[in-house]
Amino acid sequence: MVQTVADVMTPAPTAVDVSDSLQVAAQAMLAEDVGALVVQSESKIVGIVTDRDLVIRGLAEGLGVDATVGQVASEQLVTVGPGDPVQTAVEVMRDAAVRRVPVMDGDVAVGIVAIGDLAVTRDPASALADISEAEPNR
Numbered sequence: 001m002v003q004t005v006a007d008v009m010t011p012a013p014t015a016v017d018v019s020d021s022l023q024v025a026a027q028a029m030l031a032e033d034v035g036a037l038v039v040q041s042e043s044k045i046v047g048i049v050t051d052r053d054l055v056i057r058g059l060a061e062g063l064g065v066d067a068t069v070g071q072v073a074s075e076q077l078v079t080v081g082p083g084d085p086v087q088t089a090v091e092v093m094r095d096a097a098v099r100r101v102p103v104m105d106g107d108v109a110v111g112i113v114a115i116g117d118l119a120v121t122r123d124p125a126s127a128l129a130d131i132s133e134a135e136p137n138r
Helices: 022-032 051-059 084-098 115-120 125-134
Strands: 013-016 034-040 044-048 100-105 107-116
Touching: 013 022, 022 034, 022 051, 034 107, 044 051, 044 100, 044 107, 084 100, 084 115, 107 115
Parallel strands: 013 034
Antiparallel strands: 034 044, 100 107
16 A cells, blocks of 8 residues: 555644744744744745754844744745655655655645655664654754
8 A cells, every 4th residue: 555645744734924033933843843834924835944944044144033934934835745645755855855845735734744754654774764763852
């Protein structure tokens, strides 16, 4: 049986608004123990923001913690559906050169699938799978 994205995704992703500050986004990531949040504008999903975006596009570029999520988020959103085969997620992530992809059911974000999720499923003996399953080191 072909495994679907719903089988490997992290469900119920946390969302932030494009107008929220980088500090709000960072605090949400800390509280939820995640490295990516979906970005919404007027309840519509318009992008994704990652911990790397906060650092590289935000802090490293001299933006302060009060800059908005919209200033650093990835707006060219690539997505997969919950019923898509896991292989589709692999191909989408490879083609777009991204590590995380929102899982959309119509206009609703129902999950996020990360490269670590795929490693756990497809290569459980890999170092990436081990790291992905380890307890957070904060």
